[in-house]
Amino acid sequence: MDQRLERIKLAALHERVVSAEQAASWIKDGMAIGLSGFTRAGDAKAVPNALAERGEKEAFQIDVYTGASLGSGSDGRFAKAGIVRKRAPYQSDPLMRSAINSGEVRFVDHHLSQTAEWVRAGVIGLLDFAVIEALGITQDGLLIPTTSVGNSAAFALHAKELIVEVNTAQPMELEGLHDCCEPQAIGVRQPIPLVSPRDRIGTKGIPIDVSKVKGIVWTHQTDSPSPIEPPDAETEVMAGHLLDFLRGEVQAGRLGKNLPPLQSGVGSIANAVLHGLLDSEFEGLELYSEVLQDAVFDLLDSGKALFASASAITLSQPYMERIYQNFGRYRDRLVLRPQEISNHPEIIRRLGLISINTALEFDLYGNVNSTHVAGTKMMNGIGGSGDFGRNAQLAIFVTKSTAKDGRISCVVPFASHIDHTEHDVDVLVTEYGFADIRNLAPRERAERIIANCVHPDYRPQLQDYFNRATAQGGHTPHILDEALSWHARYTRAGTMLKKSP
Helix, strand or coil: CCHHHHHECCHHHHHHECCHHHHHHCCCCCCEEEECCECCECCCCHHHHHHHHHHCCCCCCEEEECCCCCCCCHHHHHHHHCCEEEEECCCCCHHHHHHHHCCCCEECCCCCCCHHHHHHHCCCCCCCEEEEEECEECCCCEEECCCECECHHHHHHHCCEEEEEEECCCCHHHCCCECECCCCCCCCCCCCCCCCCCCCCCECCEECCHHHEEEEEEECCCCCCCCCCCCCHHHHHHHHHHHHHHHHHHHCCCCCCCCCCEEECCCHHHHHHHHHHHHCCCCCEEEECCEECHHHHHHHHHCCEEEEEECEECCCHHHHHHHHHCHHHCHHHEEECEHHHHCCHHHHHHHCCEEEEECCEEECCCCEECCEECCCEECCCCCCHHHHHHHCCEEEEECCCEECCCCEECEECCCCCCCECCCCCCEEEECCEEEECCCCCHHHHHHHHHHHCCCCCCHHHHHHHHHHHHHHCCCCCCCCCCCCHHHHHHHHHCCCCCCCC
16 A cells, blocks of 8 residues: 555545646636645645646636745746736745736735635635645544645635645644634624634644545645845844834833744844844743744744744745754644634734834835835735734834845835835834834824934935925925835936935
């Protein structure tokens, strides 16, 4: 007997093993599919690859929904083959990004906590297939996820049919890590009974309707590593500013010395800032986040962090090799949940999180752009930054003060796209300092942001704009003819800096 069948405890499913190519052939033009995967972790791998190969020879288009970004080059191959009509809710592939910005792919950018609700409500229509990566299926019909849960539960429960990719490269030590549940229907929903990052409120796997399993596909492929960059001098300085702010909050009695649970967003800067806690006095930390990156495991290894909850584990190659070789030492200190639970506004507000997410740019009144380069070109998506930013006790956004070798200021007169309004932002951090903009009027916010966050090369330029705008009056002073002129100047001249007269 094929030893891999030991991962499928229900003997009736053994006869449903098929090739990736056969499974992909069931997905027809015009269908909508849900794929497992969240920030490159636990993504379906074999069937998407077979779909892309088929798309190179056959013309068809489908709608693709996921948890977040896919690994294994899937989004890029989809874009190259031209098989995606609509994509949601998040991606990070350059080829897919290009297809979105050219209008070839219709991208729906929305909060990651909402996708499952849309699936249940029928907003996106009935999914024809869910393709979910799994460790295996238990005797009682639980599908055991791998390194992410994402939207897999909602997809598996509500799609017409299910294809399961059993990935033998994923360690069986992951079993027992997950806490899978689905909220009750809107209208009769009870409070979600989660009051600590450590709480478990569901089952160790996704309870599936076995009759919907049309095929099982074997895979043996690890997740794609995160391209995360290690901390640098500027991010270390930013971490220092964040620590100074947190110390001030503790001294003022607004935070306890162990801090409320932390959330850190995707990306090198947020990861590096979180890494700064290693050298701080803060201990006994807990995390309630959407993704666990390298810095979280450094905090666990050091004993600074005691527990971490998320929807996915996404690691760089060196960390992936180290962590999964000895995963047993982390099992009792981790839990993975569906993203509608990890990102749920109710829970975020109840736990009083400190939320740390990356901004592309922000303006002098505290509006944050997380998604659009120059206001028009999609980068990745809002992800969970809105879920956490709007509902956390402290919404902190971090970015370096400039980009493109200083030719772009990340602090501008008016954000070219606004994902997080001034009403949802508490603290802004760059390598030049932090601006706590809580309980400040617009003009007060502008003064603090200019003084504490702007690169020195751009500070006089932004101060001049603010002075002239203030002279015209208004609660939130602007010069409408100039509000987006910095972006226009960069497009025209390759820099936001004004040339000296």
